[in-house]
Amino acid sequence: MVFTCAQCGQCCMYLGDYIVIDAKTGPYTFSCSCVSTNTLFQAVVDEDKRNFFDNTEFSRAHPNACPFLRPTDDGRIVCTIHETSPAQCKIYRCVAVRIFSGEKQIGYITGMGALHSDDPSLRSLYESCTSHMPEQDEERDEWLARLFEKHGYRTE
Ligand code: SF4
Ligand code: SF4
Numbered sequence: 001m002v003f004t005c006a007q008c009g010q011c012c013m014y015l016g017d018y019i020v021i022d023a024k025t026g027p028y029t030f031s032c033s034c035v036s037t038n039t040l041f042q043a044v045v046d047e048d049k050r051n052f053f054d055n056t057e058f059s060r061a062h063p064n065a066c067p068f069l070r071p072t073d074d075g076r077i078v079c080t081i082h083e084t085s086p087a088q089c090k091i092y093r094c095v096a097v098r099i100f101s102g103e104k105q106i107g108y109i110t111g112m113g114a115l116h117s118d119d120p121s122l123r124s125l126y127e128s129c130t131s132h133m134p135e136q137d138e139e140r141d142e143w144l145a146r147l148f149e150k151h152g153y154r155t156e
Helices: 047-053 057-061 087-091 120-132 137-150
Strands: 019-026 029-034 039-044 069-071 077-079 097-101 104-109
Touching (some): 057 069
Antiparallel strands (some): 029 039
16 A cells, blocks of 8 residues: 655644754754654755745744745645654654545545544444554554455545
8 A cells, every 4th residue: 555645734734842943053954852752853954945944934824833844836835854854754644544435435544543534334343443453554554454345445
């Protein structure tokens, strides 16, 4: 299963309290803290995104967003420190498995294995099996996809 990030920026819109700039150390370099893991990291704004980073209007309009999130000129909202971002940012996937009933998407599993769905039957199926779910990400994605397909759903 291949996850393609749409670069919509939604996952980073409320991470301003978690990715914190402690000090500016150069024109495009910063000492930072990742509050959720209690770790420090050095951020360097990617060379090809410095013109986007210079647009500080976005941060002012979205004070809860990660301070490194910026819009591009082609409609994406991107991480401007992709090369030096913390490890958990690099592995994050908002969607691991999409679940369909016929042609309609009725839910999805996040990269952390959580179900997002308003469908009561799907939710009850998921809840009935969470205690057997594998812990490893890839194994878990495949396992859940097989489970949903066995019960008549389609997955992508
Ligand atoms: S991981 Fe998901 S929410 Fe985050 S930018 Fe990519 S598509 Fe958007
Ligand atoms: S460092 Fe990049 S990926 Fe991580 S929260 Fe900020 S904008 Fe998102």
